[in-house]
Amino acid sequence: MVTNRFWKLNKYPEGNDFESALSLETAPLAETGDGEVLIKNEYLSLDAGTRMWMTPRTDSYQPPLPLDSPMMGLGLGRVVASRHTAFKEGDFVRCFGQWADYSLVKPELSDLRIMDENVSDPRQHFGVVGLNGWTALLGLREVANTQAGDTVLVSAAAGATGILACQIAKVMGAKVYGLAGGPEKCAFLTDSLRIDGAVDYKNSDVASELEKIEGGIDVYFDNVGGPILDAVLPNMALHGRIAVCGLIASYAEGGRLPGPSNFDQILMKRLTVRGFLCPDFFEIGNQLTAQLKTWLEAGKVTMPFDETQGLENMLVAYAKLFTGANIGKVIVKL
Ligand SMILES: NC(=O)c1ccc[n+]([C@@H]2O[C@H](COP(=O)([O-])OP(=O)(O)OC[C@H]3O[C@@H](n4cnc5c(N)ncnc54)[C@H](OP(=O)(O)O)[C@@H]3O)[C@@H](O)[C@H]2O)c1
Structure with a gap:
């Protein structure tokens, strides 16, 4: 049986006390349902805006994440199973999925996109071309x-x-x-x-x-x-x-x-x-990427990474955004 580790939101954090609010859980990996795609995450992106999803406020641009559910964020990884016609096993993808070893997503709800593997540093799909x-x-x-x-x-x-x-x-x-x-x-x-x-x-x-x-x-x-x-x-x-x-x-x-x-x-x-x-601009995302890729390849725009190893260290990495401990993009490598 394959298991999946994931971060669960148990309560809305106070200040930067993320340790008391989230826990790392392990559960059997769910079956890939019709229209779903299973991704083995390679990198997870830590984004400051997700802090608002961890508050009870309902007048934000996105409703709060429900308590007792997996924490969500952007991930980069490989498709390991697909029951969706637009994606196949082996595709390198980016999407809004779970803070987990594996993300199970519906492409239409998660902005699942196949990534260009010609970008020399794949992490730049969270950076310049992200x-x-x-x-x-x-x-x-x-x-x-x-x-x-x-x-x-x-x-x-x-x-x-x-x-x-x-x-x-x-x-x-x-x-x-x-x-x-x-x-x-x-x-x-x-x-x-x-x-x-x-x-x-x-x-x-x-x-x-x-x-x-x-x-x-x-x-x-x-x-x-x-x-x-x-x-x-x-x-x-x-x-x-x-x-x-x-x-x-x-x-x-x-x-x-x-x-x-x-x-x-x-x-x-x-x-x-x-x-x-x-x-709000997702429909022009590919145009934006094309422009940004030109600048990346020309060495005009770059992104340094603040990289932490291991899903178990997500909260340490996440806190950096709010204490200001990072220079550049905070990511976790799985
Ligand atoms: N509108 C959008 O679509 C969109 C998309 C992506 C990001 N964003 C926003 O962009 C901002 C940056 O997000 P990011 O994910 O790229 O994170 P980031 O800039 O890599 O990290 C957050 C930085 O914010 C600074 N900071 C934290 N608390 C602060 C405070 N109280 N006062 C002043 N500065 C503070 C810290 O730097 P210092 O050491 O300099 O304080 C920290 O390093 C966030 O507000 C995020 O919501 C918006």
Whole structure:
């Protein structure tokens, strides 16, 4: 009998205490039903947005995960059994499945896609040519209408989505600044990614640092929300655009936080503020991948990985997103 280990959500976590809320379970591997595909996971992606699925809030873009059910996330792996005509054994695929050794999915509900095996590092299907790449490109191009010569500011700039937003904005011809926690991350942004400046939000007064940016910020790619957004708003340029990508400062709260106290700046600066969700653009995913693959192959955009070994270490890896221990994409190799 083949068994499957999976992470089960027992209660909604408080803060970053994931150990008390999830447990690693073992169960017999379920039969592959009609229309289903069974995947042996090789890598799992840790994504900050999934923290919201682990709260009871019902007014988010996705309902909370039911308690006593497997934790869900993005996985990369190989099809080991298929009862769906579009997929066959041996296909290398990516989908929303379980945090598990094996994911059993219905392709139509899990965005199951066959991956291009010509990408030299398969992990980049979670990176440059993955959903973080799509998100960064969408936020800059479709949402914020970034133009060459714009000044772009990115928060959580040394994280997966932020690193890509910084590099893509450079490719687009923008002047790019990043906000990140700590001197190591800021040095990475300026020395390795070669962006134009980085502000350590944990050890400086963000508002006064941003005041030094000549001409103000045309585009703010916001991954964070919270007090940093308040510091950014007065430093936006006239007719600036804000792409609201994520609000990681408030995901653990399980409810709404008060709006920005500098909200008036939206009128004073005639700003456009627009939220967006990558899955809303899934139908153009292959076009986005094609563009991103060109940049990846040309060495213009890359992604470092923070890789942890073993399904049993998922929670250690996951916590990094919220403590800021990662540079680049957090993944677990199975
Ligand atoms: N809209 C979409 O479709 C979409 C898609 C993907 C991701 N996202 C969003 O993008 C953001 C980044 O997600 P990711 O998965 O790529 O994670 P990530 O950036 O790799 O990791 C999260 C980073 O956020 C920073 N952070 C954590 N708590 C913070 C706080 N309270 N204040 C300021 N910074 C904080 C930490 O960096 P520091 O050390 O710099 O604090 C941490 O490394 C999230 O908000 C996520 O929801 C949105």
